[in-house]
Amino acid sequence: MSERPTDAPADVPAEAWSGVHRGPLREGEWVRLVDNKGRKHNFELVAGKRFFSNKGHLDHDDMIGREEGFTLVSSAGGQYLVFRPLLNEFVVSMPRGAAVVYPKDAAQIVALADIYPGARVVEAGAGSGALTCSLLRAVGPWGRVTSFELREEFADVARRNVNQFFSAPEGQTHPAWDLRLGDLKEGLPTLGTDVDRVILDMLDPWNCVDAVADALVPGGIVCAYVATTTQLSRVVETLRVHGGFTEPQPWESLVRDWHVEGLAVRPGHKMIGHTAFLVTARRMAPGEAPPRKTRRPAPGAYGPDYTGPRPADVPALESVQPDLDPARPLDD
Template sequence: MHRGPLRAGEWVRLVDQKGRKHNFELVPGKRFFSNKGHLDHDELIGREEGFTVVSSAGGEYLVFRPLLSEFVVSMPRGAAVVYPKDAAQIVAQADIFPGAHVVEAGVGSGALTCSLLRAVGPYGRVTSFERREEFAEVATRNVRQFFGVPEGESHPSWELNLGDLQEELPASGRRCDRVILDMLAPWECVDAAASALLPGGILCAYVATTTQLSRYVETVRAHGGFTEPQAWESLVRDWHVEGLAVRPGHKMIGHTAFLVTARRLAPGARAPRKTRRPAPGAYGPDYTGPRPDGVPADPTE
């Protein structure tokens, strides 16, 4: 990550007096324009971040390098990004640790990849699989931009593969500590993930809808090689604090996706069977997905 004075090619984040934010890449000879006039990029290059600059029309701006959480919501996108609140949950709840080998399916625009690379550190490894070449290209540029990797080079801890994890991961013979699935049909990759995960490893999925959530969880249960899947979502609400005027903010980051984690069991091991019966109607006659062993289509039968 960048340190020292701001350099050409880096992104900066300007915040004005009303809290409005502007993110752009520093290019020698270029100008930034707003309703408060203009700023020359050359005025910013070579200075330590955290200073205030005044535009040609008297507008004041605070200048910093963007944090990762700020960069990912403003970076160029090929696909929807994993929001910072979910990336933080993945890093914490999937227990991404320094030195870990993490396999990621669905690189999207590279937002989650940046968080994973930060978490595994210089001695860890992130192996990503992406089916769509245009997404892989956008993600590569964003990762290179955020970490300051020179053009033509790649992050030393990152390997990006253009292809389908479901097919390529088992064929590669890789073993890993964590598998993160961010894709349309993550249930298709449960077998491949199971074959690669070391005992005790964690499988984590990021799914957007309740139907995806249901099918994925039931597939993991039916596989039999994982602990009971745990599903949740996070909601973030800011607060307005000014003197005695302390109240919840009017806006919040509500539902973005569901997260599901499960741990890989040792070969041949099986988790204790659930003794609690499903709620009536949980597996009705119209349910066509996988079910845990011994659960009938209609629990009233």
């Protein structure tokens, strides 16, 4: 085993604002304990304090000063694995106001909305701060994440969670974060600068499309996070009808674990299925429009029951006479 270089820094530089630490566990850090049944416990290390469970107690002092990745035995013989919590572990166990964006979706947003160091990102709303943590880590201390949240109680929860994850000193927060109470449509014009990415985690993202178009730089990306198919349809059609964005790309991701023991290799019994749909589109340059789609919509796609936005080149169904010839082959 190679030894650690003697010139390696003992910890990640504080100015990186990574939310990650190296080296021995310190008082004030959060740790994650996992027992042999997979039950998880997150808490802050405090000198002289004890952690209690149905398997007895553990002294915080027995963890402080040790390198993470060890097993500790409680007073009643329970075994606990001790690590610092990863970002994906922190966000699913942190206190919540609003529902959180799950790690599988946050990863898709960071990758497919191309969030990069130094980017100027706007999100609405902040929720409980789960996605905010991923965005801040991606843009780094030299980027900017502006979060709009309508509800003060949600903003308070998000602020506490973000500050906890990044170990912000008392009275401070991540230098790249600007948390604002208010509506995105009203707040975007007041930023005084163009933005590179806009993430919409809200009930009615279609109502913000005009404001987002005005704020995004050419080539910028809008990403909507919606829960239902009706929301998905409305936001896709609104982006399409606007004319200043590329063809919207909708998708969802599913995560399934696997059971692997010798020859017993099969899908696991638990799966993280539908959490939300994601939609991305890129901003065209001023005065430019994307090429028109050459593939015609499916018959009835914009029929009399459809009441949403309608592309200009798609006629209303009432003006199209269906072919009712019974002699026509069904697969024609």
